Amino acid sequence: xxxxxxxxxxxxxxxxxxxxxxxxxxxxxxxxxxxxxxxxxxxxxxxxxxxxxxxxxxxxxxxxxxxxxxxxxxxxxxxxxxxxxxxxxxxxxxxxxxxxxxxxxxxxxxxxxxxxxxxxxxxx
Numbered sequence: 001x002x003x004x005x006x007x008x009x010x011x012x013x014x015x016x017x018x019x020x021x022x023x024x025x026x027x028x029x030x031x032x033x034x035x036x037x038x039x040x041x042x043x044x045x046x047x048x049x050x051x052x053x054x055x056x057x058x059x060x061x062x063x064x065x066x067x068x069x070x071x072x073x074x075x076x077x078x079x080x081x082x083x084x085x086x087x088x089x090x091x092x093x094x095x096x097x098x099x100x101x102x103x104x105x106x107x108x109x110x111x112x113x114x115x116x117x118x119x120x121x122x123x124x
Contacts (some may be wrong), residue, residue: 009039017050022115036060055084066098
């Protein structure tokens with residue numbers, strides 16, 4: 001059986017490694033992107049099953065990525081879990097307009113909690 005693919009879009013290398021350590025223990029294939037431009041390219045190349053998305057990134061931020069992804073002719077709807085330092089209601093509502101599955105505020109959420117939520121979602 002093919003491994004489920006998780007695209008981690010995060011400019012912080014430490015956090016990308018942490019997600020890879022929590023989720024990449026053989027059960028899932030972890031694909032990494034460092035910004036929104038890189039993420040759009042990786043979506044087209046790999047068609048991930050889930051995306052973990054930071055919003056504050058260089059080049060193209062998470063909102064720009066969500067906007068561009070919503071206009072793409074992607075073969076399937078890809079569930080997106082946002083993990084961001086932006087915790088204001090306006091930011092959360094903006095992300096929800098794009099149909100994100102869940103919005104985590106980094107300061108209130110452990111990497112393990114995000115990893116467990118994504119893993120539980122993929123097992124459904």
